[in-house]
Amino acid sequence: MPEPLAEQPLDAAVLVPSDVAAVVQAVEASPTRKLGFMGWFSVCWLVCIIGAAVLAPILPLDDPDETFPGLQRQPPVQPGHLLGGDASGHDMLSRVIFGARTSLLVGFGAILLGWVVGGLLGLMAGYFKGRADTVLSTGFNVLLSIPALVLALSLVAVFASSDQNASNTRRIVVLIIALGIVSIPVLGRITRASTLSWSEREFVKAAQVIGARPRRIIFREVLPNVLPAMMSIALLGIAVVIVAEGALSLLGVGVTGVPTWGNMILDGYSQLSELPHLVFIPSIAIFLTVLSLNYLGDIVRARFDVRESVL
Amino acid sequence: MNLARALGKRLLALALVLFLVTLFTAALISMTPGDPVDLLVPLAESDNPEIQQTVQEQKDAVREDLGLDEPFPVRYAHWLGDFVQGDFGKYYRTNATDPVGDKIKSALPVSLQLMVYAQILALVVAIPLGVVTAYRAGSRFDRATNASAFGLLSIPNFVLGLFLAYYVGVFLGWLPNEGYRHPSDGLVEHFRYMALPTITLAAAQIAVYMRLLRSDMVQTLQEDFIQMARSKGISDRRVLWRHALRPSSITLLTVSGLNVGTLIGGALVVERIFSLPGVGRAIFDAINGRQYVALQSFVAVLAILFVMVNFTVDVLYTVIDPRIRHARATS
Numbered sequence: 001m002p003e004p005l006a007e008q009p010l011d012a013a014v015l016v017p018s019d020v021a022a023v024v025q026a027v028e029a030s031p032t033r034k035l036g037f038m039g040w041f042s043v044c045w046l047v048c049i050i051g052a053a054v055l056a057p058i059l060p061l062d063d064p065d066e067t068f069p070g071l072q073r074q075p076p077v078q079p080g081h082l083l084g085g086d087a088s089g090h091d092m093l094s095r096v097i098f099g100a101r102t103s104l105l106v107g108f109g110a111i112l113l114g115w116v117v118g119g120l121l122g123l124m125a126g127y128f129k130g131r132a133d134t135v136l137s138t139g140f141n142v143l144l145s146i147p148a149l150v151l152a153l154s155l156v157a158v159f160a161s162s163d164q165n166a167s168n169t170r171r172i173v174v175l176i177i178a179l180g181i182v183s184i185p186v187l188g189r190i191t192r193a194s195t196l197s198w199s200e201r202e203f204v205k206a207a208q209v210i211g212a213r214p215r216r217i218i219f220r221e222v223l224p225n226v227l228p229a230m231m232s233i234a235l236l237g238i239a240v241v242i243v244a245e246g247a248l249s250l251l252g253v254g255v256t257g258v259p260t261w262g263n264m265i266l267d268g269y270s271q272l273s274e275l276p277h278l279v280f281i282p283s284i285a286i287f288l289t290v291l292s293l294n295y296l297g298d299i300v301r302a303r304f305d306v307r308e309s310v311l
Numbered sequence: 312m313n314l315a316r317a318l319g320k321r322l323l324a325l326a327l328v329l330f331l332v333t334l335f336t337a338a339l340i341s342m343t344p345g346d347p348v349d350l351l352v353p354l355a356e357s358d359n360p361e362i363q364q365t366v367q368e369q370k371d372a373v374r375e376d377l378g379l380d381e382p383f384p385v386r387y388a389h390w391l392g393d394f395v396q397g398d399f400g401k402y403y404r405t406n407a408t409d410p411v412g413d414k415i416k417s418a419l420p421v422s423l424q425l426m427v428y429a430q431i432l433a434l435v436v437a438i439p440l441g442v443v444t445a446y447r448a449g450s451r452f453d454r455a456t457n458a459s460a461f462g463l464l465s466i467p468n469f470v471l472g473l474f475l476a477y478y479v480g481v482f483l484g485w486l487p488n489e490g491y492r493h494p495s496d497g498l499v500e501h502f503r504y505m506a507l508p509t510i511t512l513a514a515a516q517i518a519v520y521m522r523l524l525r526s527d528m529v530q531t532l533q534e535d536f537i538q539m540a541r542s543k544g545i546s547d548r549r550v551l552w553r554h555a556l557r558p559s560s561i562t563l564l565t566v567s568g569l570n571v572g573t574l575i576g577g578a579l580v581v582e583r584i585f586s587l588p589g590v591g592r593a594i595f596d597a598i599n600g601r602q603y604v605a606l607q608s609f610v611a612v613l614a615i616l617f618v619m620v621n622f623t624v625d626v627l628y629t630v631i632d633p634r635i636r637h638a639r640a641t642s
Contacts, residue, residue: 142331145614149576150594154336154610157598158343243467247580250469251595265470272477283470291465 039299042292049289053100062091064098064259076277086278087271096281099259103286106175106245106260107238111187113180115234118187123218123226125188126195137192140185152182152244156253168257175248175255179241187233194229198222228304235297239290246286261286318626325622332614333394333607337387340603373403377604390607399608411605414593415612421491422589425581426574428509430567433516438563440517441524442551445559448529457525460518468577472511472584480507489586508585512577516570523566527559534558557631564631568624572617 035043052059062068067089068081076084076092083092125136143151155178160171198204199222207217246262248254254262261282268278378386393400399415401408444453480488486507492500531537532555540554541547579591586592590609597606 138328138331141328142335144572145328145332145618146336146610147572147575147613147617149579150610150613153579153594153598154339154606157606158339239465243469246467247469247576250580250583252599262469265473269473269477272473273482279473283474286467286470287465290467291462294461294465 035299038295042295045288045292046296049100049285050104052097053104056094056097056101059097061094061097064090064094066090075275076281083281084277086268087275092277092281095259095264096261096285099261099264099282100285100289102172102255102258102260103242103245103262104289106172106179106255107242109176110179110241111183111234111237113176114183114187114237115230117180118184119191119226119230121184122188122191123195123222126192127199127214127218127222129196133192136188140188140192143181143185144189148182149244149247152178152248153251153253155181156248160253168255171255171257175245179244182244183237183241186237187230190229190233191226194226195222198225228300232297232300232304235293235300239293239297242286242289242293321622321625325618328618329615332618333391333611334387336607336610336614337390338383340607341383341386343603376401390604394608394611399612400604402602402605411608414605415590415608418588418590418593419612421587422575422578422582422591424494425505425508425512425578425587425589426571428505429512429516429574429577430571432509432513433520434567436513437517437520438524438556441521441528441563442556444521445525445528445532446547446551448525453525456521460521463514464518466514468511468515469580469584471514472508472581475507475511476584491587508581508587511584512574512581515577516567516574519570520563520567524559524563527562528555531555531559561628561631564624564627568621571620575613575617 062081068085068091069089072085072087072089074081074084078084081091081093083096085092086095121136121139125133146154156174159178160174204217204221207221212221242261245254245260246265249256249260249262249266254260256263264282265279265286268275268282272279374380378389381389390400397412399411402411402414440456444456447453476488479485487504488507490504492504494501537550537555540550545554575590578589579594581587582589582591583595590613594606594609597603597609
């Protein structure tokens with residue numbers, strides 16, 4: 001479907017010859033019309049990895065904690081063990097998939113928390129304006145003034161690592177909450193900015209005039225229009241959180257008992273010279289996942305014209 | 312006149328945000344479960360009553376010193392009073408304390424060097440790439456650069472850091488992969504030690520800045536004043552660098568200010584990988600050593616740094632873009 005004419009710049013670019021300008025338009029606009037190879041690749045990868053992570057317990061995989069005597073220090077492609085084994089003989093394929101489970105759980109969990117809380121607060125700030133906006137925006141600014149990783153690190157350190165025996169579940173929950181709190185102001189600010197502009201539109205005014213309640217207006221009139229902006233930031237956010245999980249592992253406050261992509265990379269790093277696949281496999285998994293999320297997030301953003309400067 | 316008032320108002324807001332940030336940090340840290348004193352004074356696992364006596368006395372002294380018997384607002388007021396006077400609290404060790412200020416004085420310059428080098432490297436690489444890809448938008452070079460930027464953006468900094476440390480530092484042995492040399496020990500040595508950390512920290516920023524500048528530049532190049540400049544016969548090169556770059560760099564400037572937060576987070580990771588004695592290291596040590604007063608001061612210092620940078624960027628807008636200056640003066 002061609003773009004409406006009015007959205008194309010009418011004055012021909014001077015530095016760029018008109019035919020090149022057309023190409024620019026095509027390049028810039030193509031993600032909005034179809035996904036392209038990279039888009040489809042991203043979707044496929046995400047579907048595969050999320051599917052594998054969710055279905056891991058019922059897939060015909062080895063137990064990630066089981067050690068196989070013949071599998072120690074074996075490089076990829078062994079009979080029955082596609083990705084080889086680690087130093088103690090764990091099956092790498094099952095570890096990377098169970099690692100995906102934790103890494104993706106943290107990523108999606110934290111962003112879901114930030115999405116619901118930040119989204120609601122942003123909608124309220126943007127719709128009611130006035131004092132509510134002042135208070136909430138100041139809150140967002142205060143949280144944003146602390147560098148994100150420093151805040152996450154402090155939160156995890158305060159709530160989890162004081163107890164060395166904290167169970168894995170507790171550590172994961174603390175990690176999700178900490179990274180969720182960090183993402184609240186980011187999603188809150190985006191939602192607020194988007195809400196501010198949409199709540200001035202005629203259909204919102206009309207709903208107010210016919211006496212609809214604020215809650216109805218917010219959820220039925222404003223929210224559907226604000227969602228795309230929230231979606232694109234959420235996709236980018238999940239990628240950031242998955243990386244942050246690895247960074248926190250490196251800083252000594254991550255999950256330790258169960259495999260995650262982050263702690264797999266760190267555990268394997270000491271044997272990078274002899275067993276490079278221990279580091280490469282989880283690194284590639286993180287890279288492809290982050291790449292896919294970034295790419296799709298970018299497509300959504302280009303499609304709905306979410307300005308980065310609003311961040 | 313209006314400008315001065317606007318600036319005053321912003322300074323007031325700045326002070327409020329800084330106050331709330333430190334209050335939030337203090338509240339967060341006071342919520343730490345368990346008795347901080349037990350964590351501060353290493354538990355003497357001894358039956359010797361004399362040692363136990365000493366430990367008890369030390370604990371009492373620390374408790375008194377930290378004001379732990381007082382309510383939170385009083386404690387916070389004390390900390391804030393000391394903080395604004397340059398007393399950042401103490402680092403507690405068995406039988407002794409070190410001022411946290413000393414730690415900040417030695418660690419902050421290292422982190423600042425790392426961040427400034429990374430920012431400079433990122434901008435030096437990203438600006439020419441952004442300008443050229445905008446000028447040749449849609450060309451093969453543009454698409455290749457864009458694709459590599461996307462790839463670069465998706466490599467987590469700790470993965471890049473670990474790979475560089477191993478392959479360039481250990482395997483090839485070209486550059487040192489851990490430690491720090493003060494600039495006074497020789498600038499060449501200093502930069503050799505800072506090279507890998509700087510590259511690690513700058514990599515993702517290059518991609519971000521390049522993409523931003525390119526998209527703004529593509530828009531600027533379609534504006535009337537560019538057509539005007541061109542029709543006067545000014546060379547493409549001059550139009551690009553003298554006429555188009557400045558109005559295109561507003562978003563770049565904003566984001567490079569906001570990115571200081573990302574850089575600080577990245578510095579935490581990079582300093583850990585390359586064993587640099589910066590603030591990231593100090594925070595890591597403070598958390599592991601349960602030095603929560605020190606942690607509180609470190610976080611406050613970083614937050615102040617971050618907020619001040621963004622305040623400066625906001626003031627710089629008016630310098631860069633006269634349109635904003637006029638808009639602000641009239642509103």
